[in-house]
Amino acid sequence: MSDRLQATPAPSPDDALRRRMLEAAARLLGEEGPSALSTRRLAREAGTSTMAVYTHFGGMPALVREVVAEGFARLEARVGAVPPTDDTLADLRALAAAYRANALANPHLYAVMFGSASLGGYRLHDEERAVGLVAFGQLVAGIVRAMDAGALRRGDPAVAAGQVWTALHGYVMLELAGFQHVVDDPEHTLLWPLLDHLVDALT
């Protein structure tokens, strides 16, 4: 439609289009929410036709799966960027802060990843869920470090990490849904005290 000759042979145009579509999809989801993520809108945005969605991804659900996978990768990168220090408990708080920051930066994406946001009848496969648990593994690693350092009592690190994740996820979801104002300054009266209580219980 725009340019009849897309003769850009060298940089593998198909992959370039694929990436353009994924970027456009992530942008649409992030900026305008799930309802803006449609085949036609996406094709318009990426300068192609709706068929590209099917030739490159096989349909809208598969494309969403890739966007979700990239969201998990971003989360993993952001949490993984937290540097380990000697204060293993402070590291745990930093992990939680990074997790929350990622969710607040990409609220719609987080809702699709971990919430039950269906996004047009689409739901996660077990495989995607497994990918999403990488960040949970990072949290488990942080717990193990704290246990090894003697800052936390020994125990099943997965259980401890599960409890921390549950509280953290609950706070983030309430925050994203707009229910955090049940108290003033929810971050300092709900989130951090909650995690501190957990750490105390595991000490």
Place this chain on the structure above:
Amino acid sequence: MSDRLQATPAPSPDDALRRRMLEAAARLLGEEGPSALSTRRLAREAGTSTMAVYTHFGGMPALVREVVAEGFARLEARVGAVPPTDDTLADLRALAAAYRANALANPHLYAVMFGSASLGGYRLHDEERAVGLVAFGQLVAGIVRAMDAGALRRGDPAVAAGQVWTALHGYVMLELAGFQHVVDDPEHTLLWPLLDHLVDALT
């Protein structure tokens, strides 16, 4: 279409249709999820035309709002049905169990109520959110009872309730999203220990 003469004058047929549509909407949402809740499907299911959605509710979002309001009412009824006993801490656990049971019984509805499930671009107003906080008020009341009985240390009951709700909501959301299997027997390794840790911290 089906019966030409709907001459059932006595029981106010319009309200009967309203109720039929609300029931059908709740049933569709509960049984088949948000994507099944469409004007045409709903009209078919309730034996009317799509116009009824607009004459009686003013559009799909308003209808969803009423369904959500009824969901909040159900939650309130279920949590309110927990009888107070002398063991105020056990009462808190019973409140949490009732809250969770309601969420598990109506997972899609819970996701629309508290999650960020958009349901076709629709999102809650502040007014609906306020209605949803009635159940939170019940939790606050339970906390106040426990404080009055000396089972919990005195403090801001809203803060304590907010922390309990955060953990409870987090667990329920992970459960609904299918992420609870990070540990074995999540209810007894995540949910109840988590709430017990909170109670201990508030004792």
Place this chain on the structure above:
DNA sequence: CCGCGGACGATAACGCCGTTATGGCAGGAT
């Protein structure tokens, strides 16, 4: 008892959606 006004819903249309079929055009293989 009759006529009328207004409410209610059935019908149809508009533009959007996801998906599929069809067709044409380029590039590489033969």
Place this chain on the structure above:
DNA sequence: ATCCTGCCATAACGGCGTTATCGTCCGCGG
């Protein structure tokens, strides 16, 4: 040079939310 294969534009189908139009039925004033 020819064919074949992959890729994308176009167009179509059914379903969606929403709106306008219109017929029909009910209750009310005469």
